[in-house]
Every structure is written in structure tokens, then in C-alpha cells.
Amino acid sequence: MASLRGSSAQVLRRGSLWGSSLGQTAAVAAPCAASRATLSTLVNSSSSDSLRSSRKPALSIQLCAAASARGLRQARVLKSSATIFSKDRSWVDKGEVTYDELKPETEAPSGHITLIDVREPDEVAQGMIPSSVNVPLSEFKSAFDVNKSSRGAFSSKYAFDRPGFDDKIVFYCRSGKRSTEAQDFARKMGWWNARNYKGSWLDWVVHAKNE
Numbered sequence: 001m002a003s004l005r006g007s008s009a010q011v012l013r014r015g016s017l018w019g020s021s022l023g024q025t026a027a028v029a030a031p032c033a034a035s036r037a038t039l040s041t042l043v044n045s046s047s048s049d050s051l052r053s054s055r056k057p058a059l060s061i062q063l064c065a066a067a068s069a070r071g072l073r074q075a076r077v078l079k080s081s082a083t084i085f086s087k088d089r090s091w092v093d094k095g096e097v098t099y100d101e102l103k104p105e106t107e108a109p110s111g112h113i114t115l116i117d118v119r120e121p122d123e124v125a126q127g128m129i130p131s132s133v134n135v136p137l138s139e140f141k142s143a144f145d146v147n148k149s150s151r152g153a154f155s156s157k158y159a160f161d162r163p164g165f166d167d168k169i170v171f172y173c174r175s176g177k178r179s180t181e182a183q184d185f186a187r188k189m190g191w192w193n194a195r196n197y198k199g200s201w202l203d204w205v206v207h208a209k210n211e
Contacts, residue, residue, distance in 0.1 A: 087166070087192070097170050097197040099207045106130040113168045114160075118182045119201070123174060129204050133160050137178045144182075144189050165190045172197040172204075 094101075105113055106129055115132040117124060124134050135143050135158055142148050143158070154162040163169050169191060171179035176198040183196045197203075 091168055092193045092195060094195070097195050099197075099199060099203055102129075102170065102197055102204075103207075106132075113170060114163045115170045115172070116182070117201075118171055118173050118178050123201075127201075127205075129172065129201070132172070133158065135182075137173070137182060140182050141185055144186055144191070146189060163191065166193055167191075169194040170197055171195070172200040174201050176200045176203075 102115075106115070109131045115129060117128055117132045117134045118137040118140055119134070120136045120138060121134070128134070143154055144162070149162075151162050169186065171182045171186070171194065173179040173182075176196065179196050179200055180198070183194050186194045
């Protein structure tokens, strides 16, 4: 029984040292497996009276199982965090889009940026920025709410594919207010790579006249 207690104490000491990193997740399982094998041997060699008088082997196994579960949960969190931090934020971190940045994209669209006009149809009839598509703000929240609109339904209604969550998007309206609202909602729904042309249509018209 002295050996049994020593083995249990060793298991507990190992459990207290296990970390939360991905590399340490495998280390959690191995000591527990070894401890269970050791405890099984000791249990088989002990009398039934001795087993009934001690609860420590079962307690040690439970602690090992709990430590393994914690390690796996922490590994999943770290994996998720690694995915988030691995995204290239160099484009979105530039902040608000300017006329000078947007103009080349409208002249020779790269296909990597979706320019969305959130003005209403009567405003769009007065003119649009070249290469842009229209999703009126009055319909925007239902169109970009993944719980209310599928990609197929979106494409059928607006005649273009709804961007993926990682795709680059630029919003604009008349003066930048509604496009800011659209950007905020899109980011909330998961479109983290969205930016706003703050000057919007009014700024575009002024620059276009001066060229």
C-alpha cells in the first residue's frame, strides 16, 4: 500500500505540472495512461480487503481523467486563437478607404474586392461608382444575416455572390453614414475584412469632376 500511495502521489504531482499549450496536450494523456496501468497492476495484486479500505486509486484515476479533459479543452481554445491570429489583417487595418486607393480598383477590377453600394434604388439611378453592386441598406441586415439568408438566395436576389467571411469588401453610400452602419453590421456577422469608403458618393463625384 505504500507503493500504491507513492504512485498516486506521483500521478497528482504530474497532474499539477501539466500546461495549457498544444504541445503539452499529448503529455497529459501519456502519464494518465501509465498511471492507470500501474494502478491496475497494484489492484490485481492487492487483497479485496485492502481495496475496500482505500479510495486513493480511484481518486487518482478521476484526477487524471479531469486533467486530460482540461488539457483537450485548452488545446481547442489555443487552436481557435491561432486560426484567428493567423489571418492577414494588413488590408483591413488600413482603415477607411480613400478615393486614391479605390480609383485604380474601379478602373481595372482585381476581382479580389467587392464594392457594395448601400444606397436605395432611386439614389442608385443617379449613378454608381464603376464596378460596384447594390444591396440597399433597407435590405442589408436580412441579406447579410446568415440565419435569415442563404448564399443561394442572396445570389438570386442581387445577381452576385455574397462574399465569403474572409473576402475583402468596401461599402459606400451617399455620404458615409449608412455605409458605416453596413460595415459595423457585416463585421458583427463575421465579415471581418470589411472597410468603409467614408467619403462615399459625394466624395467620388467631387474628385471625378476635378480630374
